[in-house]
Amino acid sequence: MPASKPVTQRPKLPSVGRLGLVEATARTALTRLGWDTDDHIELLWSLSRAPDADAALLAMVRLADALGPNWDELNTALLKDKALRGRLLAVLGSSLALGDHLVANPDSWRLLQGQIQLPSAPQLKQIFLAAVADVTAETSTASVVPTLRKLYRDHLLVLAALDVAPTVENEPVLAFPTVGAHLSDMADAALAAALHVATTIVCKGAEAPRLAVIAMGKCGARELNYVSDVDVIFVGSERMPPRPGWPGR
Numbered sequence: 242m243p244a245s246k247p248v249t250q251r252p253k254l255p256s257v258g259r260l261g262l263v264e265a266t267a268r269t270a271l272t273r274l275g276w277d278t279d280d281h282i283e284l285l286w287s288l289s290r291a292p293d294a295d296a297a298l299l300a301m302v303r304l305a306d307a308l309g310p311n312w313d314e315l316n317t318a319l320l321k322d323k324a325l326r327g328r329l330l331a332v333l334g335s336s337l338a339l340g341d342h343l344v345a346n347p348d349s350w351r352l353l354q355g356q357i358q359l360p361s362a363p364q365l366k367q368i369f370l371a372a373v374a375d376v377t378a379e380t381s382t383a384s385v386v387p388t389l390r391k392l393y394r395d396h397l398l399v400l401a402a403l404d405v406a407p408t409v410e411n412e413p414v415l416a417f418p419t420v421g422a423h424l425s426d427m428a429d430a431a432l433a434a435a436l437h438v439a440t441t442i443v444c445k446g447a448e449a450p451r452l453a454v455i456a457m458g459k460c461g462a463r464e465l466n467y468v469s470d471v472d473v474i475f476v477g478s479e480r481m482p483p484r485p486g487w488p489g490r
Contacts, residue, residue, distance in 0.1 A: 253279055260289040262298065270302045275316065284319055287326050290409045291334030300333040300340035307347040315350055327410025328353040328402035335405050342394045349395055353402050359419075360396075362426040368392070369434035376438050378445040385438050393431050400424070401467070424465035429456065432473065451478035 254277070257267040264270075271277050276285060291297040305312040319326050329350060333340050343349055360368065372392050373385060404420055406412040432454055440449040457472040459465050 253282060255282070255285055255289070260285055261294050262289075264295045264299070267295065267298060270298050273302055274305055280320065284326060287323075287409050288330055291330045292405065292408055293334040296337065296340070297330050297334035300337075300343070301330075303340070303344045304333075304347055304350070307344045311347070318354070322354065323410050324406070324412060325350075325354050327406040327408075327412050331405040331407075331409040332398065332402040334409075336401060339394070339398050339401060342398060346391060346395070349398060352395055352399050357399060357403060359400065359403070359423055362429065365396070365426050365430040366433050368396075369430040370437060373434045373438050376441050378442055380438070380442060382438065382442065389431060389434055393427065396427055397424075397467075400427075418464075421459070421464040421466060424467065424469070425456070425460050425463040428460055428465060428471045432471075452476070 257271070260267075271285075275281070276288075288294055288297060304315075308315060319329070332353075333343070369389070369392060372388055376385060400420065400423055403412075404415050407414050436452070436454060440452075444450075453476040455461070455474045455476060457474060459469050460471050460473070465471070
């Protein structure tokens with residue numbers, strides 16, 4: 242009786258090709274992250290479902306470098322927390338800009354953990370105004386911009402991660418109108434904070450002029466998308482009280 246051939250099995254650990262990774266550095270990147278063991282099989286398949294798996298992998302390597310010794314905490318969390326895994330891999334595979342933001346602010350990955358409830362429009366305004374509550378007439382605008390920029394991008398990171406997470410894991414789908422409305426509310430809150438900074442610095446303790454900021458177009462309709470311009474009209478009162486050093490009218 243002829244000897245039977247030994248049964249061959251496909252390796253459990255998927256190759257870079259099966260994961261849809263095409264960059265020449267993909268295998269090295271997986272090894273750099275420690276994602277080359279059987280313990281990471283489920284995570285690897287999640288990576289393969291990212292909108293751009295190569296971009297997500299590259300951003301993850303940069304994030305690991307930025308975290309340094311704290312990388313192990315995130316790495317462990319990704320193995321255990323499917324929601325975090327879906328949110329982070331999806332957003333890194335969707336947006337180079339948000340990947341850059343995470344690399345510059347590596348601890349912001351924690352914002353994607355656990356149960357997340359998007360803040361309401363009034364709550365967003367309170368959050369942004371609280372960030373500039375200490376601004377005085379002597380404050381430099383250059384010192385305020387980084388604070389508001391990080392705050393805005395952190396909130397954008399959370400929204401985008403929730404929005405695209407279902408492409409990677411079985412996460413709830415955000416309704417399209419919800420995304421547009423929240424982006425508009427974020428713009429409104431950022432403008433309110435910027436107006437507070439401007440009036441505080443310019444008016445130097447004097448009564449602020451009556452000034453309205455009116456949202457137009459998609460912002461006014463609460464239908465912004467991620468790349469929309471924010472079109473506004475600034476409307477001041479016809480007659481403003483005189484200010485020291487200001488030309489009279």
